[in-house]
Amino acid sequence: MKIDDIRGLTPDQLAEQLVNLKKEQFNLRFQKATGQVEKTHRVGEVRKDIARIRTVLRGKQAQA
Secondary structure: OOHHHHHOOOHHHHHHHHHHHHHHHHHHHHHHHHOOOOOOHHHHHHHHHHHHHHHHHHHHHHHO
């Protein structure tokens, strides 16, 4: 997910996206523990997307 796409979302959409990414992160961790993960690179991508969303959310809260 690109940072420009994230900045264009509303805080509610960002919170929803954050929940979805957290669920995906949990599922990927579970797959990794059982040895079933197919896309190992996705783990890092999800972590970075979560960090990007949290950063943008914090910036929008500071502006308000």
